Amino acid sequence: MTSRLPGFYRLGVAERRRRLLQACRIEEGQFAAIDPGALALDIADGMIENVVGTYALPFSVAVNFCVDGIDSLVPMAIEEPSVVAAASNAARMARPGGFTTHASAPVMIGQIQVTHIVDVDRGAAALRAAEASLLDDARRLVPRLAERGGGPVGLEVRTLARAGEDGGVIVVHLLVDCRDAMGANLVNTLCEALAERVAQIAGGKAGLRILSNLTDGRTITVRCRVEDAALASDGTGAEVRAAVAAASRFAELDPYRAATHNKGIMNGVDAVLVATGQDWRAVEAGAHAYAARTGAYRPLAVWRETDGGLLGELVMPLAVGTVGGALHSHPAARLALELANIDHADRLAALAAASGLATNLAALRALATEGIQRGHMALHARGLARAAGATGELVDRVAAELAACGDVKPDRAREVLARLKESP
Ligand code: NAD
Numbered sequence: 001m002t003s004r005l006p007g008f009y010r011l012g013v014a015e016r017r018r019r020l021l022q023a024c025r026i027e028e029g030q031f032a033a034i035d036p037g038a039l040a041l042d043i044a045d046g047m048i049e050n051v052v053g054t055y056a057l058p059f060s061v062a063v064n065f066c067v068d069g070i071d072s073l074v075p076m077a078i079e080e081p082s083v084v085a086a087a088s089n090a091a092r093m094a095r096p097g098g099f100t101t102h103a104s105a106p107v108m109i110g111q112i113q114v115t116h117i118v119d120v121d122r123g124a125a126a127l128r129a130a131e132a133s134l135l136d137d138a139r140r141l142v143p144r145l146a147e148r149g150g151g152p153v154g155l156e157v158r159t160l161a162r163a164g165e166d167g168g169v170i171v172v173h174l175l176v177d178c179r180d181a182m183g184a185n186l187v188n189t190l191c192e193a194l195a196e197r198v199a200q201i202a203g204g205k206a207g208l209r210i211l212s213n214l215t216d217g218r219t220i221t222v223r224c225r226v227e228d229a230a231l232a233s234d235g236t237g238a239e240v241r242a243a244v245a246a247a248s249r250f251a252e253l254d255p256y257r258a259a260t261h262n263k264g265i266m267n268g269v270d271a272v273l274v275a276t277g278q279d280w281r282a283v284e285a286g287a288h289a290y291a292a293r294t295g296a297y298r299p300l301a302v303w304r305e306t307d308g309g310l311l312g313e314l315v316m317p318l319a320v321g322t323v324g325g326a327l328h329s330h331p332a333a334r335l336a337l338e339l340a341n342i343d344h345a346d347r348l349a350a351l352a353a354a355s356g357l358a359t360n361l362a363a364l365r366a367l368a369t370e371g372i373q374r375g376h377m378a379l380h381a382r383g384l385a386r387a388a389g390a391t392g393e394l395v396d397r398v399a400a401e402l403a404a405c406g407d408v409k410p411d412r413a414r415e416v417l418a419r420l421k422e423s424p
Helices: 013-023 028-034 041-047 083-093 120-129 131-141 143-147 184-202 237-253 255-275 280-291 331-339 345-387 393-405 410-422
Strands: 059-062 074-077 100-103 107-117 151-161 168-177 205-211 219-227 301-306 309-317
Touching: 013 028, 028 331, 059 083, 059 331, 074 083, 074 255, 074 331, 074 345, 083 255, 083 345, 100 345, 107 120, 107 184, 120 131, 120 151, 120 168, 120 184, 131 143, 131 151, 131 168, 131 184, 168 184, 184 205, 219 345, 237 255, 237 301, 237 309, 237 345, 255 280, 255 309, 255 331, 255 345, 280 309, 301 345, 309 345, 345 393, 345 410, 393 410
Parallel strands: none
Antiparallel strands: 059 074, 100 219, 107 168, 107 205, 151 168, 219 309, 301 309
8 A cells, every 4th residue: 555645635535435445445335424414413422521512623544654673554633734735845856764662561540549648658669669569450350451452560759749739649550551551540540449558558558550652661653854956946955954953953952933833743743632522621731741851841753864864764753553442432533544554653753753753843944945945045136136136235225125025027127127227
């Protein structure tokens, strides 16, 4: 299967569907899942509370993606124009080597807070000593997950306060390999079941018990290389490359820029998450907390120049599931997984992250080339002013007027020069 569908953007919706039928293993009837009104009112009513209707978004596929050597159409649901085009264009630029990814084990963190501990050192030591036994208890609660190769894998004890309004405070992190589930319900259930015993061992009072959305144990790394020739076809590739790398350094130095840089990444990530029925608020919360984990808010992706090209790398937490959550009920989400041939959570994370790196590249390149083009146009305008016969300060005045009206042409340069000479 190829994700290269040249001219896909020029087709009508019906024709695009026909191309998809040729390109992927889906049947015509399945498109009903993304027809208007596909989410039935009674299903919607069962999903959330106080339902009075449904709310639709455009459903698209981005083309040109090759991720870990496998072509994939990338489903996207988003209201913002140009994100799908940007992702498709950047995926084409990166296509020769494609995107390569590495996913950590899908380990989620469940937090059990214990407050009012008189001796936190003793409490922490007792909890560490009980790790094996607590993990055994936890494993017994999720035998099916263990059969699938997942389940509780570790316990961490962190002291948060030695004294204060809540007394001594310890938080226990229960680390759970959630396999193909996002895992929030799974982890919350485990934390609730263990909380009383944990509090007893620590010598305190059980507080909150819920997963952390800073899922730094469940990250995805995606890389790509883009050649100068792919960055610009007019021979300015090396300049664009330098400008993208400079834009990356800007984001690395300045949280105000980093926020916008990361927003460009989340354009691509969130569109895939929404299309595939994921909890995108959970991923957003995790992404930004991860971006700020050093104490400074930093870009999730960076770009570096190499010989004749750019190297991009995105690292972010990405807790997604191909079972559970909205996938039980949302027909479009299930079709999205099928269209992209996604059968496990790592692949979904890989495609969402590749999409994020692609939209980041497209945004930086657009910013860089617009700046460069403006520079080029200004230079061009000065050249035309001189060619029209302008000298001295008239060169700048003619060039400025050409650039301002956007009509950087020889005739216009002669016209402007004649007028300025007549009435200086
Ligand atoms: P879920 O409750 O539907 O559970 C998934 C279940 O799928 C597991 O319990 C497991 O038994 C089963 N399963 C089948 N095949 C599996 C496989 N290959 N790998 C792993 N499990 C498999 O879903 P969940 O993932 O536990 O929770 C996700 C939901 O929780 C989302 O809807 C999310 O919005 C919601 N949620 C999020 C937060 C938060 O992020 N803070 C808090 C509460 C709830």
